[in-house]
Amino acid sequence: MSSTASSQPAHHARSNASMTFFVCFLAALAGLLFGLDIGVIAGALPFLSETFQITSSQQEWVVSSMMFGAAVGAVGSGWMNYRLGRRYSLMIGAVLFVVGSLLSALAPNVESLIISRILLGLAVGIASYTAPIYLSEIAPEKIRGSMISMYQLMITIGILAAYLSDTAFSYTGAWRWMLGVITIPAVLLLIGVIFLPDSPRWLASRGSHEQAKRVLERLRDTSEQARDELNEIRESLKLKQTGWTLFKENKNFRRAVFLGVLLQVMQQFTGMNVIMYYAPKIFELAGFASTEQQMWGTVIVGLVNVLATFIAIGLVDRWGRKPTLILGFIVMALGMGILGTMLNIGITSAFSQYFAIIMLLMFIVGFAMSAGPLIWVLCSEIQPLKGRDFGITCSTATNWIANMIVGATFLSMLNSLGSAHTFWVYAALNVVFIILTIALVPETKNISLEHIERNLMSGKALRNIGSR
Template sequence: MATVITEERSNGTLSLEKSDLNKNVFIACIIAALAGLLFGLDIGVISGALPFIAKEFGLATHTQEWVVSSMMFGAAFGAIGSGPLSNKFGRKYSLVVASILFTVGSLGCALANNTEILIIFRIFLGLAVGVASFTAPLYLSEIAPQKLRGSLISMYQLMITIGIVVAFLSDTAFSYEGQWRWMLGVITVPALILLIGVLMLPRSPRWLALKGRHTEAKEVLELLRGSDETAKHELDAIRESLKVKQSGWSLFKTNRNCRRAVYLGVTLQVMQQFTGMNVIMYYAPKIFKIAGFASTEQQMWGTVIVGLVNVFATFIAIGLVDKLGRKPILKLGFLVMSASMATLGFLLNQGVTTSFEQYFAAFVLLIFIVGFAMSAGPLIWVLCSEIQPLKARDFGITVSTATNWIANMIVGATFLTFLQVLGNAQTFWLYAVLNIIFLFVTLILIPETKGISLEKIEQNLMAGIPLSKLGKK
């Protein structure tokens, strides 16, 4: 039977045939996860476009860094503002705002006739990414059936890595003619698709219940779950959970244990960004050039391979996180990343001259990508969502998300300067040392939360148990 999707004017929800329930829930989640694809596109697209932008506008090193990092500057503000925006207008219309910002930002970047205009519209894109990075996973968690929640939220993370690959492929296709405006402007197409798709999405039943619109919340749940009894049971559970009022800021000010959780979330996000992963995402062609790949074609296809490895290695984390646990995978990941950066620094210090040395340097770079994608990439987000106390959950996640983008901005705004001031080899050695530090932080501070309920983690936190023991049964 064909899927039936029509819009209810009264409450802005979808009218879904019950016989197509699973398909319709999946379609709604796919549309929301498109925000992740756009997230990835915006991360990846600047990598290929930057060399051509720098040449056309005659950009100095510092200005190139600001072209890259201006998006993260906007994303930090977008992440901070997305909580109030999502609470007031709902998850659906927050995604509408994000899709409009994606569209305006990508068009503005493509049409920019000077660096200042380009940076302004990169900030618009950053605002979109910040709102989407907060709202899309939240919406997915609230609309998905409990048994599918983890896999559908993981799908959002996977869409980010796919978006990066698509951006690298698009950049490569346009690089032959040096068409950087098309590289940046092509994002408009998925942004418009997201805008149209989001307008057809149902409201979040949890948000409707939060606003006291219980009848509408029950109608949405009935349509998505296909059962009055299931809808009633889930709505009762939502009402019960909403009795726990969010008081994050006041709890943060008055409760030492709440502050410990927030600071741990901040630490985790700083660790993730200063591994050096986004240096590779933003400056991959530059890094391949340093490694001895002289032609633009070699640099761009090397970038595509980086993106593909990132996608496939993410499946390692998805498959092992609930079997081996968070901490062992993080330890292995930081060790692999440190060894890779140290080896790459050694190769650059010795001088990459032969074809074997060039390809070995590229291989080491890909091993680094595997180390990140299987560990710090997805698992930092998992831990940040697990360690926050329920009453301060929204506040804690907002702070850690904003930290992610601020740290991301710092990384993007310093890499080329490090290369100039420290030198190529020394810059990669710096990241190797940072990853060793993060390995020791993981050993000493980070808890193992595998198989532990959120309630038990919170109980341990509020009892003053050391952070490394929060997963104690």
């Protein structure tokens, strides 16, 4: 009798853990589409430029139109998530992914392609906002970091898959297939989201406490855990102000919003986009002369990006967010600094060419194991429940604005400072980010969102809001 009773909870815990993983995996699929849409255009651009006979200015529009859509989508996601919830927001994003992918593949002219890329940008903006916040509110605290990091892993897998797909289709120049094949995972996401539960924290914030309790009971090991978590959520909901009002009237909430914005600026100004942009040039210096060889070079970059993200998933809930971030910034500062020095001296021998590629890949490892996933983890953890939609709107919009600034200034920096000095500037910025991480970033592993919120609202220093 006693053995049956004891095996029941164990079976319940196993089934709930499987359910939690399934829910988090589906939500992270939005990251796969995010990565596919970011990665696919690089390989498709030369072929569609030939089809439509477009100018370099129009090519910039084709590429940047998605960033514009993403910024708009991220800003609009705050209101959408507040009114409709995480699940329906993900569903709208999935529909936009399907429609945008189909329209891109069927575009009769460059104007239609730009419009479809803006639609895809809206979907990316919604995904980049909703998936991390949903994952942070669904996952148990002991695996929350690795579950949100899985979203970033999906982005890197999406970029790699886009590179591989582009390389495969490049032999025939079938750019419509490059853009259209994304419809398949978009449809899978749309079907999967239908089966997702809504966030228990969003349900509770709308007064649906019973429904929130039922969701938590499906996702936690025991009903006691579900009950205790719901009680903590109810406690955090006693705060009267929300969103903008809370931002105006509560200096502690303003600190959390400031930290979220700073974290996203730090992520973008590590120089990851610069490295990704410069990668083909460095592969060219190493003797990869043909377009085909350079495309396989970008596949190697994409593969390293994916594999190094597993380091973050392994460390984030064991070693912690803060030490992993510090190590990542050190690795990136070294990679950028050495690469800048080599460019200053001149890359002439075969050894120096291959060493330059090793430095490039080392930088990517540093980013993928730290700032890539962990900034999203921290931004979704530090905002109080009543201000989470507003706070994450600010940080996600900052991500896309900073992304655009880096993209718009990189070529100007190369022209005015030269390649070596440009890399040194980014190396110096990574050193600054080590100092900022030590001074301001909290350690949030194994701490409930509500406990972090209580520490923040009681006025504890930002770096201590994850302490027990």
